[in-house]
Amino acid sequence: MISKDSRIMLEVKNLHAEVGGIDILKGVDLTVRAGEVHAIMGINGSGKSTFSKVLAGHPDYHVTGGTATFEGKDLFALEPEERARAGLFLAFQYPVEIPGVSNSALLRLAYNTLQTERGLEELDPLEFEDLVHEKIKVVEMDPSFLGRSVNEGFSGGEKKRNEILQMAVLEPKLAILDETDSGLDIDALRIVANGVNSLLTPDNAVVMVTHYQRLLNYIVPDYVHVMDGGRIVRTGGKELALELEARGYDWLRAAA
């Protein structure tokens, strides 16, 4: 929901970044205010995941120019875990498997780390179990997934749901969802989208990277951005996604 006087959460200016010696981001500008929903679209390889990882602080990606502030702080001065503790969350396009570490143990450690950061009480395993059983309803996942190793042997769609479960538990201020909808079946898409909607408040914000207009029927964006060649080349309202669906990207690329 757009409200001009809500606070600026994320402000990215002229961001340049490289990975493996190749310049990928070439001047990204983006402002996200509390309460807003943004969608980023764009062809394969245009730099959407790179942008997400740079914001989250992946060590392979290096900022070569520009600035980013998150909740008033210089984002790039923070370590990846500090960014996370400050409320930045990234749902990965390709979630990794962590053999031997149970989902619930990971969730509890992550949750308690945040609690400590916020000066709140940690939860013991029993208290946390109550919490997580509430949260798991958000994504309608079977509780048996809690006892399994993180993402190990999960189907593609299950991994994506698991990312949103983590989001539900950690309640980030800004969630970047990198193609969370890819790989979800039609019912799962609806469930996960409803889950994300239920987590939205005037105090947090979501940036969704997606290829499909369908997701945007469920989670209605305030802004749709098109990334191309490492830049945001067009920003519009939700109708821009419909236009892209109808016309593809070529007309934008030619214009850019």
Place this chain on the structure above:
Amino acid sequence: MSTALHNLVNQPYKHGFVTNIETESVPKGLSEDVIRMISGKKNEPEWLLDFRLQAYRHWLTMNEPDWANVDYPRIDFQDIIYFAQPKPKKQLASMDEVDPELRRTFEKLGVPLHEQKIMAGVAVDVIFDSVSVTTTYKAKLAEVGIIFCSFSEAVREHPELVKQYLGSVVPSGDNFYAALNSAVFTDGSFCFIPKGVKCPMDLSTYFRINTEGSGQFERTLIVAEEGSSVCYLEGCTAPQFDTNQLHAAVVELVALDNADIKYSTVQNWYAGDENGKGGIYNFVTKRGLCKGVNSKISWTQVETGSAITWKYPSCVLLGDNSTGEFYSVALTNHLQQADTGTKMIHVGKNTRSKIISKGISAGRSSNSYRGMVKVGSRATGARNYSQCDSMLIGDRCEASTFPTIDVQNTTATIEHEASTSKIGEDQMFFFAQRGIGSEEAISMIINGFCKDVFVHLPMEFAVEATKLLGLKLEGSVG
């Protein structure tokens, strides 16, 4: 060195043998005289001196083994102090008198040395350098007929038992280091659980090498009579010296009919510094004999220290239906080298063995699993399950497995599984993105990896082992 000091140190030998007994250690080097001196200091019976001398003479004919996947300069066996004993004032009556530094080290390891934890039911024997410092709870154990004391005391008080079992599992000429140990061992622990007795508490020994240039050659002998059971814990530490120190222990376990021995080790000898300077050479022979029917011996080890580890706790499954188990976590970092594993020798019918080995390599270390499963021709229905997993942290370390299977009975069932995994940057980034720092992340992954072994450790040990692994890996990723 000042002239006065120089003169003092180089004073000619004036006081003869008798005065020498009062000193802390025997001179460097090994000879029949040194062995006689050690034996003499300890007032040992003739048969034990003979055992030592026989071992020594055998040792002289043997060569240092070179088949292990470890690399180190030749050891000068004449440059080692074979007997170092704390000054008499260090012989302690109560726990309060234990050197605070030593206690801190033990506490860091989670050693239940202070009173509260002892109250929690752990009897402790502390071997400081080569001499047993204190054995707690002896009286209480004696009530049920359990003997738990230093090896020297056992030789004095229960010579017939020692004589019966010493060398019965690891013969004095078994291998180079076992022969060396048999010749020069100075102390260790002895434990005897009589028929039908379930040991009411965990028994525990802590080994400590303290004197620079000294070797530690302790000897442990545990005998569980028919239908008895015991759970034994062993912990090890050493201070940091620039020189390498040799630790060549021998542990012998004997389980008679229906007896059950569980032996757990958390080994944290000094590993040397980041550049591989200093550290313990841990060349240890541990073997259990399942002598009786339905007997069971279970080894659990967490090996984190030592510059070099050469260690294969093994089980000889002689009794029908006997069981041998080996659960191991071996962690190497920096320039550490470990070549460790087990041997399961199936002799009796329907014998079973299980091997779970977890190797973790970081830094520039090298970590090898070496295992042997041998099924003899009479071992009808023998079964073995082995699982060897390696985890690599970073890309400059090395992990190898050398499994050997030798089956001479067609009814045997042998299963072997192996895997290698790596803590990847993407995993670390995932943890970071969830707010979890790299040290906690590693400890979580490692814990998950080692879970199948840690469940076999007593609770306290498991908690400490977890911390220890975290500590050892500090700064090795990212």
